[in-house]
Amino acid sequence: MGLNIRGRSFLTLLDFTPEEINYLIDLAVEFKRLKNNGVEHKWLSDKQIVLLFEKTSTRTRCAFEVGARDLGMGVTFLDSGSSQMGKKESLADTAKVLGRMFDGIEYRGFKQSVVEDLAKYSGVPVWNGLTDQFHPTQMLADIMTAREEFGDLRGRKLTFFGDARNNVANSLMVVCAKLGMHFCACGPQELMPEEWLTEKCKAVAAETGAVLEFTDDVAQGAKDCDILYTDIWLSMGEPDELWAKRIKLLLPYQVNQKVMDMAKPTAIFEHCLPSFHDRETTVGEDIYQKFGLEAMEVTDDVFLGKHARQFQEAENRMHTIKAVMYATLK
Ligand code: CP
Ligand code: NVA
Numbered sequence: 001m002g003l004n005i006r007g008r009s010f011l012t013l014l015d016f017t018p019e020e021i022n023y024l025i026d027l028a029v030e031f032k033r034l035k036n037n038g039v040e041h042k043w044l045s046d047k048q049i050v051l052l053f054e055k056t057s058t059r060t061r062c063a064f065e066v067g068a069r070d071l072g073m074g075v076t077f078l079d080s081g082s083s084q085m086g087k088k089e090s091l092a093d094t095a096k097v098l099g100r101m102f103d104g105i106e107y108r109g110f111k112q113s114v115v116e117d118l119a120k121y122s123g124v125p126v127w128n129g130l131t132d133q134f135h136p137t138q139m140l141a142d143i144m145t146a147r148e149e150f151g152d153l154r155g156r157k158l159t160f161f162g163d164a165r166n167n168v169a170n171s172l173m174v175v176c177a178k179l180g181m182h183f184c185a186c187g188p189q190e191l192m193p194e195e196w197l198t199e200k201c202k203a204v205a206a207e208t209g210a211v212l213e214f215t216d217d218v219a220q221g222a223k224d225c226d227i228l229y230t231d232i233w234l235s236m237g238e239p240d241e242l243w244a245k246r247i248k249l250l251l252p253y254q255v256n257q258k259v260m261d262m263a264k265p266t267a268i269f270e271h272c273l274p275s276f277h278d279r280e281t282t283v284g285e286d287i288y289q290k291f292g293l294e295a296m297e298v299t300d301d302v303f304l305g306k307h308a309r310q311f312q313e314a315e316n317r318m319h320t321i322k323a324v325m326y327a328t329l330k
Contacts, residue, residue: 005327009119009126012112012134013174014200018208021178025144027323028316035070035319042072047103047329049073052118053129054080054109055236059273059317060129060137064106067322076102095121104329107131110237125328127321132237135167138272139175140320145313146227149268154209157182158227159263161218161253162297163246165193168231168272173212177201180208186221188249218253222262228307229270230255230297247291256299260307269302271310277303 003023005016013021034041051064061077068075080086085094091114098105099122107115108129119126128136146153158176160169164185173193176183183201185192192214193201205212215221222228230253233246255269276296279285287293294300302308 028320032319045072049104051106063317063321099123141316154180156226159184159221177204177210182211184213225263
């Protein structure tokens with residue numbers, strides 16, 4: 001420990017060193033221990049934070065709200081329907097106002113440039129709760145969960161199956177590169193990560209000893225894999241008209257028991273959630289009616305099976321987000 005990231009924003013893990021990332025996870029482990037032992041930790045009771053959501057959320061919003069309250073902070077929630085931001089007031093003006101009232105700002109929305117501008121104009125720490133490009137708080141929970149399973153993760157292989165250029169896959173490539181892991185993007189060629197990001201991650205990997213692999217072959221992706229990861233095939237903000245095309249492209253990359261059986265016997269399954277693993281959602285039922293699919297990116301046998309860790313991962317969102325808020329505001 002002994003690192004100091006007070007006053008910093010948390011916009012992408014590209015901005016953080018491996019030591020800083022591990023420091024945040026160590027802090028989250030400590031917060032989990034305190035919470036599980038019922039030890040009060042209202043260490044930021046003089047602080048106020050605001051949460052800006054331009055997209056929907058269950059985990060991220062709740063993790064910020066519960067984490068903030070556990071730390072003794074006041075929390076204000078604004079969604080795009082209930083604030084002036086964007087419609088009657090520019091982003092820069094909004095950021096300047098919020099920066100005078102709050103000690104920290106969370107933002108979930110579309111462009112990465114918005115979260116960067118909020119940090120630039122507000123003068124307080126800004127936390128990226130998901131943009132079209134990155135989902136960095138998710139990564140801390142994913143790595144923490146894998147660490148709880150395996151301990152040291154250097155050299156461990158994490159394969160992302162599916163839409164390998166979405167926000168979650170991009171962020172996994174970054175965090176695996178930073179932590180000296182083996183990252184494999186397994187999906188169709190047209191959904192591979194963009195070159196500018198791949199180049200940045202290759203440069204990081206050259207320093208850390210990480211391995212980056214890109215394949216359209218499922219058996220290759222699953223081979224020697226420790227962590228099988230997938231995400232929904234159509235991200236928030238993408239048009240529903242894309243479903244047919246995505247299903248055609250990504251069905252071969254569904255994580256099912258056959259794929260799990262190709263990985264190491266000790267492998268775990270992770271998913272950022274929400275997930276379409278059955279017909280118990282309106283979207284899941286609609287897709288079944290239109291395309292006849294019982295499940296999409298992951299089948300129920302894997303989702304409910306012994307390798308699945310997605311709910312532990314969801315809980316860890318709260319401990320890790322608490323660590324980010326505490327380390328940047330303390
Ligand atoms: N994983 C995740 O960010 O979930 P929410 O969309 O529910 O916040
Ligand atoms: N890729 C997904 C992640 C949700 C947590 C999306 O952006 O909708």
